[in-house]
Amino acid sequence: MKTKDRLLAVDASAKRWRDGVPEFSIEDVTLMRLIRVASLGITAFIDPVLRPTGLTESSYHTLIVVLASGDEGTTPSTLCEQVGQNHANMTRILNVLTTEKLIRIGQDARDARRRRIVATAAGHKLVRSFAVRFQPIVKTAFGSLSAAEKRSLQGTLRSLIESMDAAERMVGPGA
Numbered sequence: 001m002k003t004k005d006r007l008l009a010v011d012a013s014a015k016r017w018r019d020g021v022p023e024f025s026i027e028d029v030t031l032m033r034l035i036r037v038a039s040l041g042i043t044a045f046i047d048p049v050l051r052p053t054g055l056t057e058s059s060y061h062t063l064i065v066v067l068a069s070g071d072e073g074t075t076p077s078t079l080c081e082q083v084g085q086n087h088a089n090m091t092r093i094l095n096v097l098t099t100e101k102l103i104r105i106g107q108d109a110r111d112a113r114r115r116r117i118v119a120t121a122a123g124h125k126l127v128r129s130f131a132v133r134f135q136p137i138v139k140t141a142f143g144s145l146s147a148a149e150k151r152s153l154q155g156t157l158r159s160l161i162e163s164m165d166a167a168e169r170m171v172g173p174g175a
């Protein structure tokens with residue numbers, strides 16, 4: 001299913017959602033569904049480009065976050081939080097990136113119980129080579145938004161994420 005078809009499906013099912021689950025605001029349900037469609041859309045244009053390498057959008061995103069952590073590196077737990085993966089998925093992703101020699105995993109110099117993950121030169125090179133390929137695709141994906149609309153959407157999403165954090169605390173440990 002293409003991203004535009006997913007959008008049509010959201011619109012077509014809105015009335016059924018309203019009738020079937022009246023406890024939820026149709027606006028809230030629609031926003032949740034639109035965010036999921038947008039996320040699936042990103043994966044839909046990233047994964048096919050990466051497929052020949054054996055990487056996925058999640059593994060490429062992980063590699064970018066590792067690269068952005070610099071020479072100090074990062075930890076598996078931090079990656080889980082920043083990339084939005086559970087520990088089992090992150091372990092699988094890190095195994096792929098290690099096997100492909102895109103990252104190096106070693107002990108933390110300050111705490112030998114912790115692992116530190118650093119991008120290798122090959123990881124840097126791969127990210128840069130795909131960034132060049134993705135740049136026009138990403139530009140097209142966000143092309144319908146002006147610079148002001150992009151800034152506004154960023155602000156709106158940041159506010160939404162802060163509200164989601166409060167909602168997450170409602171169901172977290174001790175809730």
